Amino acid sequence: xxxxxxxxxxxxxxxxxxxxxxxxxxxxxxxxxxxxxxxxxxxxxxxxxxxxxxxxxxxxxxxxxxxxxxxxxxxxxxxxxxxxxxxxxxxxxxxxxxxxxxxxxxxxxxxxxx
Amino acid sequence: xxxxxxxxxxxxxxxxxxxxxxxxxxxxxxxxxxxxxxxxxxxxxxxxxxxxxxxxxxxxxxxxxxxxxxxxxxxxxxxxxxxxxxxxxxxxxxxxxxxxxxxxxxxxxxxxx
Numbered sequence: 455x456x457x458x459x460x461x462x463x464x465x466x467x468x469x470x471x472x473x474x475x476x477x478x479x480x481x482x483x484x485x486x487x488x489x490x491x492x493x494x495x496x497x498x499x500x501x502x503x504x505x506x507x508x509x510x511x512x513x514x515x516x517x518x519x520x521x522x523x524x525x526x527x528x529x530x531x532x533x534x535x536x537x538x539x540x541x542x543x544x545x546x547x548x549x550x551x552x553x554x555x556x557x558x559x560x561x562x563x564x565x566x567x568x
Numbered sequence: 569x570x571x572x573x574x575x576x577x578x579x580x581x582x583x584x585x586x587x588x589x590x591x592x593x594x595x596x597x598x599x600x601x602x603x604x605x606x607x608x609x610x611x612x613x614x615x616x617x618x619x620x621x622x623x624x625x626x627x628x629x630x631x632x633x634x635x636x637x638x639x640x641x642x643x644x645x646x647x648x649x650x651x652x653x654x655x656x657x658x659x660x661x662x663x664x665x666x667x668x669x670x671x672x673x674x675x676x677x678x679x680x681x
Contacts, residue, residue, distance in 0.1 A: 458611070485666075485667050487667070487668075489671075494577075494673055495673060496572075496657065496671035496672055496673040496674055497612070497657070497659075497669075497671040498671070499668055499669070499670075502666065502667070502668060504666060510666070512668065513670075544611070544612070548667050550667070551666045551667040552599075552667065553599030553600040553619075553661035553663070553667070554599070554600040554617050554619050554661075555667055556602070556614045556617060557602075557614070557667065557669065558611075558614070559604075559611040559612045559613070560611055561610065561611050562611065
């Protein structure tokens with residue numbers, strides 16, 4: 455089992471460019487999450503999904519869109535990248551959505567927007 | 569607004585020292601508290617999920633306690649080793665559905681040989 459994988463690992467964009475980050479999990483988990491990690495701020499939730507075909511906003515959704523067309527994949531899109539979106543992006547998944555359900559994280563994507 | 573605070577922000581100890589750090593969270597509407605360990609260039613990895621007041625969990629030299637009435641959890645590392653160097657994150661669920669977590673800013677532990 456690969457667990458949670460993220461593509462790409464690194465990316466450099468120019469302001470205004472667009473890109474899509476792919477998260478894939480092979481654990482048959484219903485719930486998937488996208489976080490961003492910035493120095494001194496911990497992990498902040500961007501968007502999440504409670505099942506195939508559903509998405510919802512987290513703490514910091516502005517400037518991002520997501521889609522969950524297949525249960526195993528969760529895509530994060532940046533339509534017009536801004537320097538403020540320079541961050542490390544983590545995807546996570548969990549089998550259930552209860553408070554005590556563990557989230558399993560991918561290795562992260564380091565994005566720099568110039 | 570939910571606030572999850574961790575202290576200290578960073579900690580430098582010598583190999584063999586025992587250490588502890590704190591996670592503070594809202595004491596009302598408690599459902600669970602998560603601890604994660606995050607090594608540089610790796611994925612955050614779950615350490616403990618704590619659900620009951622007075623809970624104590626242990627994994628090797630790492631243990632955690634929980635006080636839901638006063639809203640804090642302690643993480644202890646006994647006899648720190650260089651491989652314990654990592655950022656330790658605690659996370660508090662928004663509520664009991666959707667699995668959304670609010671993370672603290674983390675405690676960065678550095679253990680010198």
